[in-house]
Amino acid sequence: MATDVLIVGGGGREHALAWKLKQSPRIGRMYVAPGNGGTRLVGENVAIDQMDFENLAKFAKEKNVALTIIGPDNPLGEGIVDFFKLHKLRVWGPTKASAHIEGSKAFAKRLMRDAGVPTAEFEIFSQHDDALAYVRERGVPIVIKANGLSFGKGVYVCMTLAEAEAALEEIMVRRVFKEAGNEVVIEEYLDGQEISIHALADGKDFVLFPPAQDHKQIGEHDTGKNTGGMGSIAPVPFVTAAALKDIETRVVRPTLRALAEHGAPYTGILYPGLMISQKGPKVLEFNARFGDPETQVYMRLLKTDLLDILEASTDGKLAGMNIEWNGGFAVNIVLASGGYPDAYKKGFPITGIEDAEKVEGVVVFHAGTLYDKELTTSGGRVLGVSAVGDTLQNALARAYEAVEHIHFEGKYFRRDIGAKALR
Ligand SMILES: Nc1ncnc2c1ncn2[C@@H]1O[C@H](COP(=O)(O)OP(=O)(O)O)[C@@H](O)[C@H]1O
Ligand SMILES: [Mg+2]
Structure with a gap:
């Protein structure tokens, strides 16, 4: 029987998740609330705000949705998972108590101190x-x-x-x-390179994804203000299997154990942001969800059916599950509105996505786009141009070639995504 799902959110992360779920042979109808100009191409956009728990739950019930997948931090932090569970609805993501590890940096730091997790x-x-x-x-x-x-x-x-x-x-x-x-x-203050780790947990067990690297600052060579992410790569060439194992042992496992001991066993993605410093890996923060730019590269590399792994996570059945990844690398270049992350204008027409996707290995994910007769810009980060390749250089060359095909007024992107990982 086909499985109908509801995805809550409307960014590049949700488009990438919807794009991947669409490939599942078991997927039925897919709703995205509120979605964006890209999610409407793979599913059905539903005009309900991500914080309107009441109406989201009502919709899930009415449509007999088998699984609701929560993307963003705000609804998780406010307890959307608890709300759905209270209404006997099957939902993927951490509870409010678990998401507190993102919602309170002080809570996360105290937990790390108590559990001996390396941090500043x-x-x-x-x-x-x-x-x-x-x-x-x-x-x-x-x-x-x-x-x-x-x-x-x-x-x-x-x-x-x-x-x-x-x-x-x-x-x-x-x-x-x-x-x-x-x-x-x-x-x-810690000096070094930042990486993103994603662990998928089911309340008891967990599986690590490959390491990824986001580029948070607006300017090239990591200058200027922080953003929601300007581009990403995965896997990260300088993170060895041994280093990843070390992070699993010293960061992920003790943190999940500590949360369980706090009465908040973790289900969903636990995403520590780490600084690889001279003194080894140190946790900068925990996020209780998929990273937005990271998801756009992970979904390009994931071989296993995403519906299978999200259901296994929801139902506590990750033990023994093998998540498979394609070889090679994936990259994502964010195209932003001129002025972002400060004030910027919206409503500019976007052209050239089809041509961009003709470049081998390229898929364009939407973030701040709106479709109403034509496709226009509606947010700071507008599109994520992703590419896969055998090498990181090859993936980057494809993505940057595709970027040139896309036009909207004020288009801004960083030209140095992946450069520091290659140094
Ligand atoms: N201790 C630190 N030393 C150096 N840079 C840091 C440190 N903590 C955070 N940063 C920088 O600030 C950014 C944002 O910090 P983070 O704790 O991830 O908060 P948030 O993502 O909630 O804004 C990080 O991605 C990193 O670039
Ligand atoms: Mg952060």
Whole structure:
């Protein structure tokens, strides 16, 4: 019997998941709420907001959806999984208690300290004067983080004392993140290359995905403001099998165990962001969901049926499951609106996607696009141009060739995706 699914979210991640699910021989109808200009090509967009749990659950019930898959952090953090379970609906993702590992950086840091998971040295503050005294005593460089979800803007990597003082002022005095800034984590600055690890867990067991690397900053050579991700690669050539095993043993396993001991056994994707520093791997943060740019490369490499593995994760049946990956590499280049991550204009027509997809190995995922008679830009990150290849260089060459076919006013992208991993 065909399996009908509902995907909650509307970014590149959800388009990539829908694209891959569509290839399952068992897939039935696929709904995406709210979806975007790309998800409508593989499924049916449903105009329900991702935070409208009431209407999402009602829709899942009415349509007899067999599985609801939650993409973004906000509904997970607010307990959409618990809400669906309360209504006896089958749902994939972590509960609110489990997603707290992303929703509270202070909770994550304390859990890591207790479980002996390698992370930057830190202190937690709720009083501005104490935090200020600590920063002045420790000196710079130093990293200041608002505790809660802050739309990716709550982390300040401070190279001068003036920057650090301004960060504390914004978070704790002007309270720009409101209650997400009730506590701040102040931590040691780490130098090195960042990588993304994804572990798929089912409450008891877990399976690791290949390592991926996102490029968070807007400017080439990792300069300028942080974004939701400007491009990604997988696997990461410099992360050896032994290094991945070490991360599994020292980070993933003890964290999942600690969550289970806290009464929050983890189901879904646990995604630690790591700094590979001189002193070995150190956790920067945990996310309780798929990374958006990472998903766009993972789905290009995944060989096993995605529906099979999401159902196994949901039902606690991952033990003994073998997840297969295609050889070679996948890359993703994000095309953004000019001005992003600051203010930008929307509503520009997009052309050339078909030509881009004629380049061998290329698939274009949509993020901030809207289809209404024509396809237009509707967000900061507009498209993800993905490519696979036998080598990382080959995949990059294909993706960059495809990028040239796509046009919209203000199109911006980084030309150095994958460059540092090749160095
Ligand atoms: N201790 C640190 N040392 C150096 N850079 C850091 C440190 N912590 C975070 N960063 C940088 O800031 C970015 C955002 O931090 P992160 O903790 O991942 O928060 P979020 O993704 O919630 O904004 C990271 O991707 C990394 O580039
Ligand atoms: Mg992060």
